[in-house]
Amino acid sequence: MxxxxxxxxxxxxxxxxxxxxYAGADLAGVSRLTYPANIVPMxxxxxxxxxxxxxxxALEKGADGxxxxxxxxxxxxxxxxxxxxxxxxxxxxxxxxxxxxxxRRVHLEWISASEGxxxxxxxxxYTELIRELGPTPVRQRKEPVHG
Amino acid sequence: xxxxxxxxxxxxxxxxxxxTVDTLSVSETLRQYSGVAFVxxxxxxxxxxxxxxxxxxIREHRLxxxxxxxxxxxxxxxxxxxxxxxxxxxxxxxxxxxxxEHCSWVHLDRSEATAKAVKIIxxxxxxxxxxxxxxxxxxxxxxKCLVIGAGITGIQAALxxxxxxxxxxxVEKEASIGGHMAQLSETFPTLDCSQCIxxxxxxxxxxHPNIELMTYSEVLNVSGYVGNYTVKIRKNPTYVDPDxxxxxxxxxxxxxxxxxxxxxxxxxxxxxxxxxFQQAVPSTYTLDxxxxxxxxxxxxxxxxxxxxxxxxNFDMQPTIxxxxxxxIIVATGYDMYPIVNLGEYGGGDVANVIDGLQFERMLSAxxxxxxxxxxxxxxxxxxxxxxxxxxxxxxPENHNAYCSKICCxxxxxxALLYRHAVADSEAVVFYIDVRAGxxxxxxxxxxxxxxxxxxxxxxxxxxxxxxxxxxxxxxxxTLSGKKVEIEADLVVLAxxxxxxxxxxxxxxxxxxxxxxxxxxxxxxPKLRPVESLTAGIYVAGAGQGPKDIPESVAQGSGAxxxxxxxxxxxxxxxxxxxxxxxxxxCGGCGVCVGMCPYTALSLTVSGVAECNEVLCxxxxxCVSACPTGAAQLKNLTDFQLREMIEVALxxx
Numbered sequence: 001m002x003x004x005x006x007x008x009x010x011x012x013x014x015x016x017x018x019x020x021x022y023a024g025a026d027l028a029g030v031s032r033l034t035y036p037a038n039i040v041p042m043x044x045x046x047x048x049x050x051x052x053x054x055x056x057x058a059l060e061k062g063a064d065g066x067x068x069x070x071x072x073x074x075x076x077x078x079x080x081x082x083x084x085x086x087x088x089x090x091x092x093x094x095x096x097x098x099x100x101x102x103x104r105r106v107h108l109e110w111i112s113a114s115e116g117x118x119x120x121x122x123x124x125x126y127t128e129l130i131r132e133l134g135p136t137p138v139r140q141r142k143e144p145v146h147g
Numbered sequence: 148x149x150x151x152x153x154x155x156x157x158x159x160x161x162x163x164x165x166x167t168v169d170t171l172s173v174s175e176t177l178r179q180y181s182g183v184a185f186v187x188x189x190x191x192x193x194x195x196x197x198x199x200x201x202x203x204x205i206r207e208h209r210l211x212x213x214x215x216x217x218x219x220x221x222x223x224x225x226x227x228x229x230x231x232x233x234x235x236x237x238x239x240x241x242x243x244x245x246x247x248e249h250c251s252w253v254h255l256d257r258s259e260a261t262a263k264a265v266k267i268i269x270x271x272x273x274x275x276x277x278x279x280x281x282x283x284x285x286x287x288x289x290x291k292c293l294v295i296g297a298g299i300t301g302i303q304a305a306l307x308x309x310x311x312x313x314x315x316x317x318v319e320k321e322a323s324i325g326g327h328m329a330q331l332s333e334t335f336p337t338l339d340c341s342q343c344i345x346x347x348x349x350x351x352x353x354x355h356p357n358i359e360l361m362t363y364s365e366v367l368n369v370s371g372y373v374g375n376y377t378v379k380i381r382k383n384p385t386y387v388d389p390d391x392x393x394x395x396x397x398x399x400x401x402x403x404x405x406x407x408x409x410x411x412x413x414x415x416x417x418x419x420x421x422x423x424f425q426q427a428v429p430s431t432y433t434l435d436x437x438x439x440x441x442x443x444x445x446x447x448x449x450x451x452x453x454x455x456x457x458x459x460n461f462d463m464q465p466t467i468x469x470x471x472x473x474x475i476i477v478a479t480g481y482d483m484y485p486i487v488n489l490g491e492y493g494g495g496d497v498a499n500v501i502d503g504l505q506f507e508r509m510l511s512a513x514x515x516x517x518x519x520x521x522x523x524x525x526x527x528x529x530x531x532x533x534x535x536x537x538x539x540x541x542x543p544e545n546h547n548a549y550c551s552k553i554c555c556x557x558x559x560x561x562a563l564l565y566r567h568a569v570a571d572s573e574a575v576v577f578y579i580d581v582r583a584g585x586x587x588x589x590x591x592x593x594x595x596x597x598x599x600x601x602x603x604x605x606x607x608x609x610x611x612x613x614x615x616x617x618x619x620x621x622x623x624x625t626l627s628g629k630k631v632e633i634e635a636d637l638v639v640l641a642x643x644x645x646x647x648x649x650x651x652x653x654x655x656x657x658x659x660x661x662x663x664x665x666x667x668x669x670x671x672p673k674l675r676p677v678e679s680l681t682a683g684i685y686v687a688g689a690g691q692g693p694k695d696i697p698e699s700v701a702q703g704s705g706a707x708x709x710x711x712x713x714x715x716x717x718x719x720x721x722x723x724x725x726x727x728x729x730x731x732x733c734g735g736c737g738v739c740v741g742m743c744p745y746t747a748l749s750l751t752v753s754g755v756a757e758c759n760e761v762l763c764x765x766x767x768x769c770v771s772a773c774p775t776g777a778a779q780l781k782n783l784t785d786f787q788l789r790e791m792i793e794v795a796l797x798x799x
Contacts, residue, residue, distance in 0.1 A: 013795050019680055020660070026219045029248025037259040040266050040795040041249050042788075043220070045724075048742075049767030049780065057789050062796045074655055077681070078766035079744035088771070113680070114662040120253075 010130040012039040013058050014067040014123075015050045019077035020112045021069025027116030028123075035123035038130075039067065047071070047108075048081025052092045055106055059096075062139035065105050065130040067122075072110040082110070102133055151276050152184035154210040155268060156201055158192035158217035160247055167251040167260040173216070176265050182276055184208055193223050201227060202234035210236060212275035216244040216268045221671070237280030239723065239782060244271040270791040277787035283720035284760050288374025290314060292710045293472040295366055295653065298326020299345060299696060300688025301478035302352045303703030304710075308476075309357035311711045316470055317352060318380055319362045320649065323427035325349050326480050330410060332510035332518075334696060335560040336591035342426060342513065349428040362429060367467070369657050372745075372764065373683030374473045374719040384463035386442065387420070389431035391458035394422070398432060398450035398459065406438040408515075412505040414523060415515040420450045420459075425513060434459065473719075474683045474710040477657065477667060478703060479650050479690035484539040484547060484643035492538060492611040492640055498524040499618050499635075500611060502538075502642045503557055510564050520568050522637050525616075529636030531573040532565055533620045534558045535608050539643035541579060547643045549664060552693040554641035555582045559595040561639060566599050574601045575633060577608050577622055585695070604631060611638055644693040659684055667691045677706040685709050724781050725763035726770060728756045733777035739769035748778075 016022040022043050028035070044050060047070030058066045068089065070082040086108065093103035107129075109122050155177045159165040170188045178186045185208045189197050192215060204210060213236065215227045220243040228238035246264040254260040290313055294305045297319035305317040317324070329349075331341035353360050361382055368379040398420045408417035410424050419438040422431070440447040442461045451459040486502045487495035494500060499522050508514040509521065522529050536558050539546040555578065562574040581603070583589040595601050608622040620633040646665040654661045659679040660668040667686040670678040677685050685706035688699040713719065726747070728739075735754040742748075747762035748769060756778065767780040776785060 011796050013792055023221065023680075026221060026245075026248040029219070029252040032252055034253050034255055037250075037254045037256065037263045040263065040270065041245070042270060042791055042795065043245075044767065044783065045764075045780075046766035046768060049771055049783070051771030051785075053785070054771075054788055054792065058792045058796065061793050063792075075660060077658055078764060078768065079658065081744070081766050081768045084742065084768055084771070112663075113660050113668060 008131060008135055010038045010064040010127055011062060012065040012067060012127065012130060013063050014039045014041045014069060015044050015047065015054070016041050016069040017047045017071060017077075017082075018043055018045050020071035020075065020110075021047075021119070023113035024069070024111040024115045024119040027113065028119040031116045033116055033120035035120045036127040038127045039123055046076065046078045046081035047085040048076075048078060050085060052088050055092060059101065059105065059136065059138050062136060063105075064133070064136045065107065065126060067126055068106075068108045069111045069119075069122075070108065072112055075112065101137065104129060104133060105136065151182040151211050152209060153182050153212040153214060153272055153275055154185040154187075154201070154204050154208060155183055155214045155216060155272065156192055156204075157186070157188040157268075158197070158215065159188065159190050160217060160251075161190060164217070164247050164251040167254055167257050168246055168264045169257060169261045172261055173264050173268065177268060177272075180269060180272060183272060185210060192217050193226055198226070198230040201230050205231060205234040205236045211240065212278060213241045214244050214268060214271045214275055215241065216246050216264065216271075218247040219243070219245045219249070239281040240275060240278050242271045242275050242278070244268040266795055269794040273790040273794050274783070274787050277784060277790065278782045281723035281781060284723050284725070285718045286374055286721050286761050288473040288714075288716075288719050289471045290714060291316060291470065291472045292474045292476065292714065293318065293376070293378055293470070294476045294478060296320075296326070296478035296480055296688070296690065297324035297352070297360070297362070298478060298480045298688065298699075299328045299348070300480065300699040300703040301326070301476070302348050303700045304476045304478060304687055304707040305352055305358050306348065306355065307704050307707035308710055308714070309355045311714070313357065313711065313714045315358045316472065317358055317360050318364050318366060319360075320365055321423065322363050322385065322433040323423045323429070324352065324360065324362060325426075325428065327504070328696060329424060329426070330412070330504055330511070331507050332512075332514070333560065333564065335556045336585075336587040338560070340512075342511075346426045349426070353428045360429065361468070363433065366653065366656060369475070372721070372762070373681075374713070376472050376475060376683065378470050378472055378475070380468045380470065382466045382468065384436070384465055385431070386434035386436065386460055386463045387432045388458045388460060389429050391456040392431040393456055393458075394430060394432070395455065397453040397455070401449040401453050403447065403449065404438050404440055406435075411508050411515050412502070414505055414508055432458075474685065474713050475657065476685045476687060476706045476710055477653065477659070477679070477690065478686075478688040478706070479647045479653060479667070481644045481689035481693065482647050484645045486640060486642060488546065489538055489640060492535065492608065492638070493613065493618065494640065497611065497613045497618055497638075498522075499529075500638045500640060502640050503554070503561065504642075506561055506639045510561070510568065518568070520565055520637075527636070528569055530569070530571065531575070531633070531635050532562075532637045532639060533618075533633055533635040534562055534574065534576045534639045534641060535611075535620075536576065536578045536641045537607075537643075538640035547645070547664065549693070550582065551644040552582070553644070553695045556585070556588055556591070556695065558639075558641045559583075559592045559601070562601040563595045563599050566601065575635075576601060576603045577620075578603060578605060579607060580605070585697075606631070644689060646690055650690055657681070657684055659686070677702055677709055683713060721761060722765060723760070724765045724783070725760040726758045726765065726767070726778055727781055728758055729777045729779065730755045732775045734775050736774065738772050738774065739778050742769045742772045744768070
């Protein structure tokens, strides 16, 4: 088990809202703050666009972790999208526990456009957390398909 | 539909990307990827030849979509969309794959970064594969601009927009316009009298036919979108009719209530009914209801009794005004870092430790001492004054981490003016280092140190306390390495600049952001310094970050020119990446209607949802809530996202 985990490189997708978290990731870049390369970022206008089905799709397609980055409460560029996401994530986490998936595999974090350091620390700690949790139980082991 | 022919353009960004991402190998990998018809890499894709390369490839290879693998879309998305448009490709078929900010700049391992870059690019190829050509939504706009804050920045912005022929609504929270600049004595490095250069502008702003001035007013609510914002403003009651008030001042004489004067920084008191300063605009008295005995004829009403023109009206009510504006300029300015936070320097505790603005009032000819430097404790003329720079600035452990930028200059000015005002005086300045970047600034400081006999001590002050009649200043002269103990008559703290306390709440109202320090956040720190990330909302002045008068004025004009550029457009463009409803599968449940923060969605008579694309901002919250998938965000549909997720998680 230890050996598997040492060689295990988590696959994580991050949905980042355009106005806060994506810009926070940009700031981390401009500030040259390094973090693990396991996360593939995806820009959405609002964290409210991240529906539970998309998170489930990511888990189903083998994500070891799914991260959602939104604006801080009260700061949503679209007024209230982040509140809706917060509610959705709470429900989703409950549902995940019930089907035996560690709810920590889905994580919502508020990262503002000025929080490059928070972006860095979130990416680092979340990658480490997923590394500890090990590979997702969902992924069906298949030979890698080339080409 | 014919099969997609997507072009991928990989930018080296000099070495910025190339150093950690193997662009050659990335290009090779992408060449094998389905749907990709053309791949090229180049040193600087954003340069003229780089853009030409993209345009040429679009034409020659009949590309149906383009992915630019380079920097953040916040940087060059508009650049490449324009280039594509010129080459005849719909701009909404162009996407940026951010392999710089999100990849090469944040990873050290070349193979890891290269693998991640490939994944990022592939997700964007998948997005482009599903994108459709779109046309911007054209919208009408009103012809008015709102300026929030009427300090020098807001006044300049308002005048510029008004001079261009557009209506301006200038809103100020205080009873008079003018801001902090009205409090200053003389300005560095030219020593112009601050009021002399400011008051003509204040008067001009108040008399300009295109400017509607609203003082003692606050912005309560903002809704709508660029070109058509609806703002709700509350005008607080001044209880004095400005048209009737003839400034005789009789009311002030009989008012029994005294409170510290805000304008005079508490050096003297004002009455509950007062005029902030003699040149105030609008030129009228204001009855401050918080300090008044009770706004009731039975309780006091001394002022009303003596007011000959009958200008005082205790029954005045707040009025709420609703206005439509196309653009908003936010110029909320700064406030001094509270002196009470500097307990180690006797702030708020030792009467003869004052802040820079208090010293300005003392030096000002119109100030409470008529321009004479006097100690607050006993009114004596101080013979030795110690000036402490960086009070509350550049101190990440205890106070503000940032440099307040203007303090080095105004301290040199304070010391110089003090030396001129008081014969046989001694001025000592404690500094960390002197930052005098600006036209004529260094020369000004040099003159102060060489010819005005001002003693500059390099070092930080450890402690300031009262001893008998004196103020003791303990510090270290770091150049000689010796402890310094100075017996001063007066200490002036060059306090740090804070964003105005109202800034944070206002940014929430406007849905724009402020940085960690609370200053207004600009769209880009270098290239878009006066724009917020919200279209049609601009930021300017010391509310955006510490700055001096010329910079504030320049930003005011800069923000005004942005607003004018918007106002002069016949119609505005609105992003077409909005929500569409597939009527075939819409069940008419109406869940989306409740989700929309912009009331863009409604149910039609035939029982299906409908999206007003002018109102839709494209957040996609309704898409996430739609149980059937009928609501989709154009060019970021569920289908596209699924494809993107799949490739992001794939092995290859």
